[in-house]
Amino acid sequence: xxxxxxxxxxxxxxxxxxxxxxxxxxxxxxxxxxxxxxxxxxxxxxxxxxxxxxxxxxxxxxxxxxxxxxxxxxxxxxxxxxxxxxxxxxxxxxxxxxxxxxxxxxxxxxxxxxxxxxxxxxxxxxxxxxxxxxxxxxxxxxxxxxxxxxxxxxxxxxxxxxxxxxxxxxxxxxxxxxxxxxxxxxxxxxxxxxxxxxxxxxxxxxxxxxxxxxxxxxxxxxxxxxxxxxxxxxxxxxxxxxxxxxxxxxxxxxxxxxxxxxxxxxxxxxxxxxx
Numbered sequence: 001x002x003x004x005x006x007x008x009x010x011x012x013x014x015x016x017x018x019x020x021x022x023x024x025x026x027x028x029x030x031x032x033x034x035x036x037x038x039x040x041x042x043x044x045x046x047x048x049x050x051x052x053x054x055x056x057x058x059x060x061x062x063x064x065x066x067x068x069x070x071x072x073x074x075x076x077x078x079x080x081x082x083x084x085x086x087x088x089x090x091x092x093x094x095x096x097x098x099x100x101x102x103x104x105x106x107x108x109x110x111x112x113x114x115x116x117x118x119x120x121x122x123x124x125x126x127x128x129x130x131x132x133x134x135x136x137x138x139x140x141x142x143x144x145x146x147x148x149x150x151x152x153x154x155x156x157x158x159x160x161x162x163x164x165x166x167x168x169x170x171x172x173x174x175x176x177x178x179x180x181x182x183x184x185x186x187x188x189x190x191x192x193x194x195x196x197x198x199x200x201x202x203x204x205x206x207x208x209x210x211x212x213x214x215x216x217x218x219x220x221x222x223x224x225x226x227x228x229x230x231x232x233x234x235x236x237x238x239x240x241x242x243x244x245x246x247x248x249x250x251x252x253x254x255x256x257x258x259x260x261x262x263x264x265x266x267x268x269x270x271x272x273x274x275x
Contacts, residue, residue, distance in 0.1 A: 169257035
């Protein structure tokens with residue numbers, strides 16, 4: 001039973017953090033302009049594990065780190081005891097980091113998303129009469145190589161009346177990064193600047209969500225993706241499709257989400273069609 005619980009927790013953290021590569025890719029969300037949509041709290045945000053923890057009382061700023069132990073492969077080679085030891089080593093690092101970062105990011109992702117939505121033509125109400133879509137925004141704080149902290153604005157969307165196992169996810173990387181020391185010592189000025197980046201990034205995310213109304217995943221170019229941002233420490237090659245490339249972002253559609261990654265933090269390779 002403990003092994004099953006660990007697997008379930010890891011599956012949840014994968015959805016909340018990286019965009020993984022098991023087919024099929026996430027299907028587009030259809031947002032009708034002029035409609036209003038509800039803000040809610042996705043139950044998925046309550047789930048934590050050895051790699052994923054909350055950084056604020058509202059539990060909508062999540063910290064992810066996978067460093068510690070010998071890596072997943074070493075743990076599996078050593079059997080169940082190796083896996084357990086590996087998880088414990090990662091958990092120890094995660095909780096040490098959380099102690100340093102807890103309540104240090106004085107930002108309300110929910111309110112920042114609502115502000116950005118109102119500025120970008122997406123009507124959000126807490127008492128919306130349109131119950132078909134529910135939005136759950138959060139901020140992802142992720143430790144990468146060299147103790148560099150990268151962040152992402154994320155929205156989970158629940159489609160009421162569907163049989164989806166997990167909410168639909170849209171994620172975009174913030175255009176800034178911090179050292180761990182900087183992140184754990186944010187002053188008022190840096191906090192204000194970070195909040196501005198978060199609002200800006202939610203605006204980028206909302207534009208992508210709107211564009212999904214005309215998206216056709218079947219027509220998108222099939223690619224593989226490697227990204228330090230999407231899978232810190234373990235640079236997995238992930239299968240998916242290329243949604244769009246702009247001057248700042250590469251957007252990819254993979255199971256678990258549509259992700260916008262800064263062009264310098266992602267490598268995309270075209271998949272040649274089988275003859």
